[in-house]
Amino acid sequence: MIGKIVSILIAIFAASALLIGVKDFPKWADPNQPASLHVSPRYIEKTVEETAVPNMVTSVLADYRGYDTMFETSVIFTAGIAVMMFLRRPHK
Amino acid sequence: MLEQIVSRYNYWIYIILILIGFYGMMAKNNLLKKLIGMNIFQWALILYYVSIGAKKGGTVPILSEEAGSPFEHLKAIQCVNPLPHVLMLTAIVVGVATTGIALALLIIIYRRYGTLEEDEIIEELRR
Amino acid sequence: MISKWEDLIIETLCRFLIPFMQTYSLYVLVHGHSSPGGGFQGGCIMAACFILLVIAYDLNEAKKRFKEKINVIFCSLGVFIYAGTGWACLLLGGNFLDYGKLSLILPTDPIKARYYGMASIETGVEITVMAIMVSIFWDLVTGGKHEEALEEENARADCK
Numbered sequence: 373m374i375g376k377i378v379s380i381l382i383a384i385f386a387a388s389a390l391l392i393g394v395k396d397f398p399k400w401a402d403p404n405q406p407a408s409l410h411v412s413p414r415y416i417e418k419t420v421e422e423t424a425v426p427n428m429v430t431s432v433l434a435d436y437r438g439y440d441t442m443f444e445t446s447v448i449f450t451a452g453i454a455v456m457m458f459l460r461r462p463h464k
Numbered sequence: 465m466l467e468q469i470v471s472r473y474n475y476w477i478y479i480i481l482i483l484i485g486f487y488g489m490m491a492k493n494n495l496l497k498k499l500i501g502m503n504i505f506q507w508a509l510i511l512y513y514v515s516i517g518a519k520k521g522g523t524v525p526i527l528s529e530e531a532g533s534p535f536e537h538l539k540a541i542q543c544v545n546p547l548p549h550v551l552m553l554t555a556i557v558v559g560v561a562t563t564g565i566a567l568a569l570l571i572i573i574y575r576r577y578g579t580l581e582e583d584e585i586i587e588e589l590r591r
Numbered sequence: 592m593i594s595k596w597e598d599l600i601i602e603t604l605c606r607f608l609i610p611f612m613q614t615y616s617l618y619v620l621v622h623g624h625s626s627p628g629g630g631f632q633g634g635c636i637m638a639a640c641f642i643l644l645v646i647a648y649d650l651n652e653a654k655k656r657f658k659e660k661i662n663v664i665f666c667s668l669g670v671f672i673y674a675g676t677g678w679a680c681l682l683l684g685g686n687f688l689d690y691g692k693l694s695l696i697l698p699t700d701p702i703k704a705r706y707y708g709m710a711s712i713e714t715g716v717e718i719t720v721m722a723i724m725v726s727i728f729w730d731l732v733t734g735g736k737h738e739e740a741l742e743e744e745n746a747r748a749d750c751k
Binding site for chain 1: 471472473475479480482486490516517518519527545547549550554557558561564565571572
Binding site for chain 3: 421422423424425426427429430431433434435438439441442446448449451452453455456458459460461
């Protein structure tokens, strides 16, 4: 019982620490926020000219950031191998 | 003050979801409920990151190949930012991998101790 | 433990729906370049087809149609295709995963060759994701003991 009260106090404390920082964030759906000003206009404007693919999400995922996708594929592969290692045992 | 909350309400919603997930991870006794709390935390974080890339009046980030359609040449200010979507695709797959391995671990714990309650397992370990 | 619950409506519907679902998954994979989609999404839909077989029928039927040895080969074949495309670009004189150099083998210009490079790596991603999702599902559902689950189903079928 006391564990639940302590944990809800800790969770409220952590969430309020995050919410105080929200004051400095840009407004929602602001076209001039810093997240969309530096690299992403280049990806949007040059996607058909540098890679002949009209879908910006696929061209960023597979061409501009191809290394990340390769290691992500190996992460899901490793997870499958780990589940096989835990659960399958040789029969007696 | 109210105007500040209403203009940034997406951050408020996702931080409250993070709070719910975090409470679930800490306060519940059953191991499976802790795992569900971790999942809620993870998905709230992914949604939070994707909502950063929204733009007012923005459209789908896909150019069209037909001539004469309204999506043919889009300027950068009209498209929704595609970068958060791409980065969160990787995060979703990592989340699925983590959940799969955690469920396999829970099966092994159940076979070894016969229960999934945390206090019973700790009592068993202390003996 | 998987028990066989015979229900004619579910079995007939699944036999009818699964080919269409597989075609849809390949459609989503190939149209990843001009509409939302790609490798991960198509792989999950394809895995859902094989999981539907286990849910509607039982594990014996599903393993007759998709053997476990082929599943294990598919797990690593996808990563091999992905890294193999990167190696091919390296051997043809460019950087790793620099698909422009694939125009030396394919009959297109260097910009269009990036299109085909991306198509081949998305295929690799789909094969791996499909095989791993099906493998994790089989392991979690039988608790790791595949042979005992298959024997129990056979015993139950013999009792009837």
